[in-house]
Amino acid sequence: MPVPDSKSSDEQKEAWRRARLLVGAAVRNERLRAGLTQEALALESGVTRNMLIHVEHGNRGVSFERIYDLAEALGIDAAALMPPSDPASGEGR
Template sequence: MAFGVVLRSFRKKAGLSQEQLALEAGVERNFVSLIERGINQPTIRIIFKLAAALQVDPSAMMKAVEQHLAQESLPTKPS
């Protein structure tokens, strides 16, 4: 799920629709949707294709995934 959240964030920051990203990356639009919803997980090859289409380093995407996961694991303060 974390990769999907990060992918959506990078995609929106780039101003691309799912369809535009899919076209640039050479994947199906519904596959981008499935990744963003956490239903499918991309292979390393697909991560590199998506990163190239977004004009970011794959390592930057993975760093963002790490940060997202770290944020999720922080304990919440009781209200």
């Protein structure tokens, strides 16, 4: 069972924030590389444009399933959107 956010340590919350930023940057970079607008990627992947905006800015996490939907729409492997095992490193794949 997931731990409620209020029960998470400050270190864990910071690690999640860094991971969201890394995933969002990867989505944006791959979207631009593919020459897609946010609207086009949203339509292709099945996410809303508003959600995509929040994901790209690192303000919102994205579900495991949506990572695959975004990767498929971008024509890449889902692993390309995932941060390293230790988001504290601040480096993407």
